Amino acid sequence: MTLPRPPLLSWLLALVFALLPGRGLAHPMPTTTLQLDLHPSSVTADLALPLNELQLATRWNLLGNASALEQYGPQLRTYLRRHLAATTPSGQAWAVEIGEPTLSQVQQAATGPYQEFVVPVQLTPPAGASTRAFTLRYDAIVHQVVTHSVLVSIRRDWERGLNKESGNENVEVGVIRTDPRTGQVPLLPVNQAQGNAWQGFVGIFKLGMQHIAEGTDHLLFLLTLLLPAPLLAVMNRRPHWGAFGGPRRSLLNIVKITTAFTVGHSLTLLLGTLRIVNVPDAPIEALIAVSILVSAVHALRPIFPGRELVIAGGFGLIHGLAFSSTLAELDLSPWQTALSLLGFNLGIEAMQLIVIAVTMPWLILLAQTRLYTPVRTLGASLAVLASLGWLGDRVGLANPLGTLADSLGAAGPWALLALAALALLGFAFRRAGNQGVSTS
Amino acid sequence: MKKALFAVPLSLALLLAGCGTTTTDTGGGTDTGTGGDPISTGTAAEVVTAANAFLATLSTGQQSSVVLTRTESNSTTWSNLPVGAATRNGLALSSLTETQRAAALAVVKAATGTAANEGYDETTQLLAADDVLAGSQSGYGSGLYYLAFLNTPSTTGQWQLQFGGHHLAYNITYNAGAVTGATPKFTGIEPKCWSVTGSTVNVITSGCPAPGTSGSTTTYAPLYQEQQGMVNMLAGLSSTQLASAKLSQTFSDVLLGPGEDGQFPSTKSGLAVSGLSADQKALVLAAIKPWVQDVDDTTAAALLGIYENELDSTYIAYSGSTGLTSTADYVRIDGPSVWIEFVCQNGIVYRSQIHYHTVWRDHTRDYGASFSF
Numbered sequence: 001m002t003l004p005r006p007p008l009l010s011w012l013l014a015l016v017f018a019l020l021p022g023r024g025l026a027h028p029m030p031t032t033t034l035q036l037d038l039h040p041s042s043v044t045a046d047l048a049l050p051l052n053e054l055q056l057a058t059r060w061n062l063l064g065n066a067s068a069l070e071q072y073g074p075q076l077r078t079y080l081r082r083h084l085a086a087t088t089p090s091g092q093a094w095a096v097e098i099g100e101p102t103l104s105q106v107q108q109a110a111t112g113p114y115q116e117f118v119v120p121v122q123l124t125p126p127a128g129a130s131t132r133a134f135t136l137r138y139d140a141i142v143h144q145v146v147t148h149s150v151l152v153s154i155r156r157d158w159e160r161g162l163n164k165e166s167g168n169e170n171v172e173v174g175v176i177r178t179d180p181r182t183g184q185v186p187l188l189p190v191n192q193a194q195g196n197a198w199q200g201f202v203g204i205f206k207l208g209m210q211h212i213a214e215g216t217d218h219l220l221f222l223l224t225l226l227l228p229a230p231l232l233a234v235m236n237r238r239p240h241w242g243a244f245g246g247p248r249r250s251l252l253n254i255v256k257i258t259t260a261f262t263v264g265h266s267l268t269l270l271l272g273t274l275r276i277v278n279v280p281d282a283p284i285e286a287l288i289a290v291s292i293l294v295s296a297v298h299a300l301r302p303i304f305p306g307r308e309l310v311i312a313g314g315f316g317l318i319h320g321l322a323f324s325s326t327l328a329e330l331d332l333s334p335w336q337t338a339l340s341l342l343g344f345n346l347g348i349e350a351m352q353l354i355v356i357a358v359t360m361p362w363l364i365l366l367a368q369t370r371l372y373t374p375v376r377t378l379g380a381s382l383a384v385l386a387s388l389g390w391l392g393d394r395v396g397l398a399n400p401l402g403t404l405a406d407s408l409g410a411a412g413p414w415a416l417l418a419l420a421a422l423a424l425l426g427f428a429f430r431r432a433g434n435q436g437v438s439t440s
Numbered sequence: 441m442k443k444a445l446f447a448v449p450l451s452l453a454l455l456l457a458g459c460g461t462t463t464t465d466t467g468g469g470t471d472t473g474t475g476g477d478p479i480s481t482g483t484a485a486e487v488v489t490a491a492n493a494f495l496a497t498l499s500t501g502q503q504s505s506v507v508l509t510r511t512e513s514n515s516t517t518w519s520n521l522p523v524g525a526a527t528r529n530g531l532a533l534s535s536l537t538e539t540q541r542a543a544a545l546a547v548v549k550a551a552t553g554t555a556a557n558e559g560y561d562e563t564t565q566l567l568a569a570d571d572v573l574a575g576s577q578s579g580y581g582s583g584l585y586y587l588a589f590l591n592t593p594s595t596t597g598q599w600q601l602q603f604g605g606h607h608l609a610y611n612i613t614y615n616a617g618a619v620t621g622a623t624p625k626f627t628g629i630e631p632k633c634w635s636v637t638g639s640t641v642n643v644i645t646s647g648c649p650a651p652g653t654s655g656s657t658t659t660y661a662p663l664y665q666e667q668q669g670m671v672n673m674l675a676g677l678s679s680t681q682l683a684s685a686k687l688s689q690t691f692s693d694v695l696l697g698p699g700e701d702g703q704f705p706s707t708k709s710g711l712a713v714s715g716l717s718a719d720q721k722a723l724v725l726a727a728i729k730p731w732v733q734d735v736d737d738t739t740a741a742a743l744l745g746i747y748e749n750e751l752d753s754t755y756i757a758y759s760g761s762t763g764l765t766s767t768a769d770y771v772r773i774d775g776p777s778v779w780i781e782f783v784c785q786n787g788i789v790y791r792s793q794i795h796y797h798t799v800w801r802d803h804t805r806d807y808g809a810s811f812s813f
Contacts, residue, residue: 056692056767056768144690145690146689146695148692180703181704
């Protein structure tokens, strides 16, 4: 089995597109969306019903009603039970379970903002029947409001490498709308081609890469940890970072640190995905901010010299827990879970290696010049500020620093360019001027 | 936070996918080349002259953007969405010089009716309404209206005039120097009424007065006659007739909007016009008139004659309330040929108000009967 070629270019492009402002798109009227997640033994779905159209269909008092959810939640579930069903191609009924509705706000450029009920749904076929082929009978709202439409799409499908987490576009299945000619609401056949383990593996591999590429906090942690890697710690009465430790030692340090981080997050990723440990997201996210803070302080003044491995490994454990909820949500078979763990880890590694490959050469060059101290101090100070901002955000204190930190990712490519320019300039200058490396 | 980031492009992609479906799912029609029967010669020759005059003001590159091949796909490319959400054929008025723009509007003027507040007068007011919208939200404005010719305009061959943008879509088909189709024609309006005093624009938020000028203030209500015609038609019915005319379904938009070509209901519903008194029939015809008058006067008269002859096989229906003042108030006229829908929708930019969507189609003359949907 050969690994796929690291799609660096496509990732860079994806990052560029992520930074572009979204184009305003619209639809004639707010539509219902039904997003399906295909699992080996069931289909789960999120059903989103716009309140204005639902009100027209049911005559419920929903618009401008602050307690619409409390008042109509139970009725909505009863209503949906009457209007949603699935059968196997041979006509056997599936079990339908309607979850608890929530209320959310949608921004839609041409129809203005509107509110919708979002209802989780679980559809379970009879034993032995496939979850990939079934007939959907859904006519909520459209049974009455004949101009309404329901967009049905597949959001997650492991076998075909489809997971909304990596920003894949949903695969459209069809539109349910009353046929104007007959006045009937047609049944919607869902018949999804089989995927395979390789597509599933690649999908999760890309997801792993995406997690690092888009996880500004994970990236910042990694970079902060690497910032002092080329230097030797001087542990006297006032511990500080000293001279360049040599390219060999620097590289070895980097390899050790990233490996320890990988070992740590792989372990918790495994435990979390198998649901052996189950830790809520909020404290994990806060701990990740703490991990950045600690590494940033260490980059300023050595506080754990020689124990970088333990620290990187320990924080890896925390970061792994943050990843694991993603995989657990996919609700996979044991075999798919095993492949996913491997694919996800390899994706994370691949992206980390790419980040290291484009960053470390400049750090190693810079570490041999006098410019490194200000660069390291600036970088570490920014990381301190960002981590404090995130920490505030994640313990419930929204702050401008946190918002700013979230947008750091956008500045990444520019920071990298600046770093490269500085490194080349500093190195050339040092050669020309034959300056020695600061050794004090 | 990350989930929200994913949700934005995802929902946009989904919406795009949905829009794509509604505009492309039109079946496999083909241009028969011959087209349908002529309705009237109308102003076909003047329109061709104006079209050639307009083309003469354009560069070669611009000409190739305006004159397109008449395929089913190009013919059915029109929408009631802002142009940012659905592209139009041809050149935008905003891309033209003053001279070119005047020449473009001269084509539209030649092809449309001369009655006050209908035809060309209504058209320019619909563009003005979009300028009012542009004052409070981007993506609107009279510059975002497009003119296209599908096939080279001539008095011998078959070609289609398209002019439209947000809330307006003209599709007029000509064949051998005659009008063969004035539809589908979409008309909508937001804000539905406004007044202008000097350079001050005031959006009228309660009710909708008749258009006119009083002192230095001019009130605009481009779809006033359309709305009033429908209200009068329903008001002329007895309560028993109203009960027959009432549809059990609800309409939040017109049923046969863009992309719904040829999807006419197989059975007509509502109240049969054949059972109405002469006065009531006159009200039905009067309700049809403001739509038909948007095309050139001769063609309008010819079409109105056809629709009048077919009144006894025509049905009228409504949903919601008869005042046409609330969301989902809806009225329809469905004959052997004529199909008109008028619906009140939520406000989009002026959210406390309703706005109108209307469509005029013809069972046998849409796109000059060139396609079989």
